[in-house]
Amino acid sequence: MNELYSTRNNNLIDPYVHVWGWEIPVYLFLGGLVAGMMIISGYFIFNGRYKEEKCSCNFLPIISIIALSLGMFALFLDIEYKVHVWRFYTTFQITSPMSWGSWILIIVYPALAAMFLINPNNMLKEKIPYIKKISEFFSKHPYLVKNIGIGNMILGGMLGIYTGILLSSLVARPLWNSSILGMLFLVSGLSSAAAFVHMIAKDRYERELLAKADNSFLVIELFIFLLFFIGLFTATQVHIDAANLMLSGSYAPVFWVFVIGLGIVIPLFIQSLAVNHKIQHTPVAPILVILGGLLLRFVIVEAGQYSKWITTTLAK
Amino acid sequence: MARYAMVIDTKKCVGCMDCVVACKTENNVPESFNRDWINFESIGKFPELHLEIRSERCNHCENPPCVHCCPTGASHFSKLGGIILVHHDLCTGCKACLASCPYDARFINPEGYADKCTFCTHRVEKGMNPACVSVCPTHCMYFGDIEDQQNQVSKLLASRKYITLIPEAGTKPHVYYLI
Numbered sequence: 001m002n003e004l005y006s007t008r009n010n011n012l013i014d015p016y017v018h019v020w021g022w023e024i025p026v027y028l029f030l031g032g033l034v035a036g037m038m039i040i041s042g043y044f045i046f047n048g049r050y051k052e053e054k055c056s057c058n059f060l061p062i063i064s065i066i067a068l069s070l071g072m073f074a075l076f077l078d079i080e081y082k083v084h085v086w087r088f089y090t091t092f093q094i095t096s097p098m099s100w101g102s103w104i105l106i107i108v109y110p111a112l113a114a115m116f117l118i119n120p121n122n123m124l125k126e127k128i129p130y131i132k133k134i135s136e137f138f139s140k141h142p143y144l145v146k147n148i149g150i151g152n153m154i155l156g157g158m159l160g161i162y163t164g165i166l167l168s169s170l171v172a173r174p175l176w177n178s179s180i181l182g183m184l185f186l187v188s189g190l191s192s193a194a195a196f197v198h199m200i201a202k203d204r205y206e207r208e209l210l211a212k213a214d215n216s217f218l219v220i221e222l223f224i225f226l227l228f229f230i231g232l233f234t235a236t237q238v239h240i241d242a243a244n245l246m247l248s249g250s251y252a253p254v255f256w257v258f259v260i261g262l263g264i265v266i267p268l269f270i271q272s273l274a275v276n277h278k279i280q281h282t283p284v285a286p287i288l289v290i291l292g293g294l295l296l297r298f299v300i301v302e303a304g305q306y307s308k309w310i311t312t313t314l315a316k
Numbered sequence: 317m318a319r320y321a322m323v324i325d326t327k328k329c330v331g332c333m334d335c336v337v338a339c340k341t342e343n344n345v346p347e348s349f350n351r352d353w354i355n356f357e358s359i360g361k362f363p364e365l366h367l368e369i370r371s372e373r374c375n376h377c378e379n380p381p382c383v384h385c386c387p388t389g390a391s392h393f394s395k396l397g398g399i400i401l402v403h404h405d406l407c408t409g410c411k412a413c414l415a416s417c418p419y420d421a422r423f424i425n426p427e428g429y430a431d432k433c434t435f436c437t438h439r440v441e442k443g444m445n446p447a448c449v450s451v452c453p454t455h456c457m458y459f460g461d462i463e464d465q466q467n468q469v470s471k472l473l474a475s476r477k478y479i480t481l482i483p484e485a486g487t488k489p490h491v492y493y494l495i
Contacts, residue, residue: 010348010423013420081407082409085408169416172416309482309484311372311419
């Protein structure tokens, strides 16, 4: 028997690390969702669909700005030294994913605003002449519009990957020690965004397209999960223990039932029937995908904090 | 350049917690928080039992994940022998450093910034030992520059078997335990 007794009892650290509560998973989810929406609307702008009034790329940027602001507000709530929040923007630390993220978020806002101004709401154009002028400028420069689309797709990719790398760079938590977490969060963000747009799209073609795209993202997500666990199971004992936390440990019910079952497999089945015209498109599958994406962040953040290196020395 | 390290003789440590009390007093560590602590580890089955007592703290790593992940540069190597410190004015309390430390050596000070062992920099600057080393009644703790081969810590590491905590995390810790 190997027993470890510690006199330490620090808040947020003992008996196990729980430094991040609900705010960080919510922020990571909204960040991923916005990343996905940037890629989707960037793609529609790139291929010229923005000229159609009903195109979701005309209203997704404003939804993204709101969602991202909510996410950043959640992040702000998590910060312990709130009056020092501006310190993020007094420096750039090349080795810190959080520093990269802070600056990416700052670039994302003008990129979204530019995308929004390409074809804004008619009412806005009439009320604010300045917006009308910018919109007219964009319509005279289609190459610029294409580049804004490309820029948003690239920034969306960076934002989505960063939300995963933020965790994977923290060496102390074995569950997060996988760079594939960046891809997992990007694809999950794309999937949630596709589900969201599928749910709110006014255009039938877009609904069909995004349901099909979402099915692909869900399949890719399952494959990335497989790679993620293969990576952990072929590493050290602490990594195997971390993987087991999710697969058969205390987080397994939430992971299998809500993330994999209700968040991926069942919506994939429903959407496959919908795209093959066996059943109608309903909001059920997209809502399940979105909730699954949110719970994925909760499970990864919670289980990751619970996983740890072993400080015992006698057993070695 | 000097590289400060701590060497702790587990054969002499009795787990009296004088080092813990000294640290709290010297550094005004807030109530219910600890910058250093004692771990009692036992292995085996009665009567074949082995016990190891370790006074633990920030390991002032050579490859510190807390410094690498800090988004504002608040966590940094000090010029004083590579001791890892936190600029309270730069810290946002984002807790990335808490999550990145394999030794769970950091905590959030009630004022909002990340807090941890400083090797009593204010004493070391004056040529004194950290408070925990100074008060140890069994003299099981040693502090000094491991770059200096004539220093006691270097001699102990050259002559005794030692371990570091979680070397597999790749942090290159600078608190050594003689076994």
